[in-house]
Structure formats: C-alpha cells, structure tokens
Amino acid sequence: MATYKKRGYKPKTKKEKEEVVEENSTTAEVFNTLDEGASKTEEWVVKNQKYIIGVIGAIALVVLCYLGYNKIVAEPKAKDAMNEMYTAKKYFDDAVSGVSSDSLYNMALNGGEGKYGMLDIINEYGGSPAANLANYYAGMSYLNLKDYQNAVTYLSDFSSDDKMLGPIAKGGIGDAFVQLEQNEDALEYYIKAFNANVNDFTTPLYLMKAARVAIDLGQNEKALGYLKRIKSEFSTSTEATQADVLIGKVEASL
Template identity: 45%
Template sequence: MAIYKKNNNRPNRNKHVEEPEEVQEAHLHQESTTAEVFDALDAGATRTEDWVREHQKTIIGALVAIAVLGLGYLLYQQFVKTPNEKNAANELFFAQQFFDEAMEATDPKVQDSLFKVSIEGGKGKYGFKQIRENYSGTKAANLAEYGMGMAYMRLGDYTNAINHLKAFDASDDIFGALAYGNIGDAYLQQKNAGEALKYYIKAFEFSKNDFITPIYLKKAGLVAALQGKKDDALKYYQRIKDEFPTSEEARTIDILIGKISQ
C-alpha cells in the first residue's frame, strides 16, 4: 500500500490569503478593461438601434427595391423577353423565306425584288430591317443582321453588306466564319485587297471546319499571292494540303503551290 506523506506546507483552502498589491491592481485593471469593453459594446448596440430606428424607412425602402428589381427581372424574362424572342423568330421565318425564294429564282429582276422584300418586308410581314429594329436584343434580331448583310451582298450593295455583317454577333462557328468570309468578299469587290485578306484570315481562324476553312485558306492564298506575299500564300496553300487533303480545294492545290514556288 502506498503511503502519502502529509504536506504540512500546503496552504489551507479555507483560509483567506491576501493577494499581493500588484496582483490586486492587475485584477482591478482587467475588470475595469472588461467593463469598458462591455460598455462600448452596449453603447455601439444602442447607437446601431438608434440608427436603424432613424433610417428604418430607408432600409425598408432599399429592401423593397431589391425585391422589386428581382421580381421585375423575372417578370421581364417571362412576359417580355420570352414572347419577344418567339415573335421575332416567327417574323424571321418569313423574311428568310423571301430570301430563300430569291436564291432559287432564275430571273435576275425577280431575284433582286425578292432580296429587297427580305430586307424591307412585304405582304404584311416584316423584313430583316424591321426585325432588327423592333426586336432589338433578341437572337432573331442578330440573325437578321446576317440575313440583311447577305441580301445586300446579292444586290451588289457592298458597303451595306459590310456594315450589317460586321454588326452580326458571330458566336456560332459556321455563321461566324461565313460572316467574316463574306466581308472579305465584299472588300474584294470594292478592290480593297488588304481588308479582304484580313477578313479571309479572320474567317479561317474563327473555327476549323472541313468545308469552310479550306475555302478561306485558298482565298487568302490567292489574295496574298496577288499582293506579292508569296511566303504567306504558300503557307495557306500548304495548310490545305496537309490539314484538308480530302477537300475540294485540295484537288488543285499542288498547281497553286507550283505557281508560287516558281
């Protein structure tokens, strides 16, 4: 059995022991500091409550405004934007129909007339121009810019074609490349080879497509060659040969490469 020796030096827990003066001062200081902190918190809380009471109407007004804005956005999406998109798409169908009829027409006069109707509207239906103006911000309005640009291209109005094709938001890989390529064609019609080459490059860089990319690589090569930029032309032609060997453009690419290499 272990025997513990009583420690007679242990202080009596029940006996009051007077703390040194420095310790008492430290405790008093701590208590004073703690009281000051709580007083400051109480004062801050009071000031906050007072401020809330004073600005209660403003706060409530701001919260209501936020709620109204959120509700307004939802209502706009449901009752304004969505119906606008639907109506614009319906109108675009008829404008595109006029454009397609023009493309199929064999009489040049009839063709030009239908292209103009696709732009200006007719038979009680909107053309590309009205869709763009009346349904601004919709996908159909953006596509109307493209349609209008292509209609002006067919009418030989290259300045308007360029303006509308540039206004088109080219997010789709196919339409984006075609928009840039047609801008290049319009500039070439205006004898502006420098801008034409710039947009042909934009067209084949916009997306890699087995059908579209080699077309604009070839056009870029032809224009570059005309400008005396043989190294650039050879680079574009070689890409067709290496990357798109089954394309229509690749069938005669060796002939073009041979001409450049002479």
C-alpha cells in the first residue's frame, strides 16, 4: 500500500532505502523505455522519409486534382447542362398548362427544335444537378403519358430536399403504383410523401391518398388516423371537406 511521504523525507531503515532505490530504478527504466521508443520512431521517420513525402505528395495531388476538376470541368459542365434544360423545361411547363400536352411531354422527354430533351440531359450530364432534376421532369412526363413503369424508374432516381419537389416526386411514385395495381407499394410512397415535408399543400394531399389506398387494403384503422390528422391539422384544406364522409364510412366499418 502506498504511503504519503513529506518533502525532504530521508529513508532511515534498510527497507525504506531499498524501496527508494527500487522506485528510482523503475522511474529510470520508464524514461529509458520512452527514450528508446522516441529514438526508434525518429529512426523509422528518417529511414522512410521518402515514402512519407511521397504519400503526402500523392494526397496533395489528389486534392488539387479534385479541386481543379470541379473548377475546370464539373462547374462549367453543370452550367451547360442547366442551359440545355431550358427548352425541355418549357415544353414540360406548356404541357402542364394542357395545350397539346401529350406531344409536349414527349418533346420534354426527347427534345425538339435541335435542343436536348430530359433524357438527353440525363445521359449526357449524368451526376450533375441538372441530370438529377431532369429525372424528376422525365418521371412526371412519363406519369402523365401513362407510362407508369418508366415514371417509377425516373422518379426513383431523383433526390431532393426541396419542400415541394421532394414530396411530389414520392407522391408521383405512389400514383404510378396505384395505376400498376401495386397498392401496398403505393401506400408506402404516399407515407413517404406526406412525411417528406409538412406543409398545407402536399401533406393533406398525400394523407388523403394514403387514406384511400389504406381503405382499399382493408387497413381501416390506419386510414382513420390519416383522415383525422387532416381534420385536426389541415382543417382549411380541400381534403378536409372530403374527410368527414370518409371518416363516417371507415368508423361504420370498424
């Protein structure tokens, strides 16, 4: 057991002297070990300095190449892609307005007047923000053209934290699955859609769609929860006026 010794204490007995000698010897051994370890480390560094410098140089080169690629290649390419998208986006917007919509959706997909369509942008500028956004427009175009499998494919390749586009893309996948008669998948994506962002437009919209699909699947308690949420949190929404009738039907079936 260790004992406290006052400063300036001098060992008196033989046993105490032996303890002091042993303690000093142990301390010296520790410092010698540390010195030896430091010397070995220094020797290793000296011996392998060329290798170390090479590794550091390689890392620096990779970082510089990455930064250079972004500045010289990636950024201009991304800008070109967004410029190329302008005409295809206009076709899509005109199609949404309902003027010759099918032909315009096809032009949005495949291009026209010598300009790229969304599919060209996806193929030519893969990995760019423009290509990601083109997946959204391509998916929604296919959805409106009733090509539901392609709608699912392209909307699934789109990712965004945007408060509207994110939920609408997931809801679009849900709509496509409904048409493909895959209601369980549709419900999964409607749930993702109303959870993606809480707002007064997309949340009640996809809560209602989820409720209707849940009813079709016989999941009435789940449907009732969605409908009551619409009534309590989104009472001024269009969907709230429809919820009362459905709540009555669902409660009667429980």
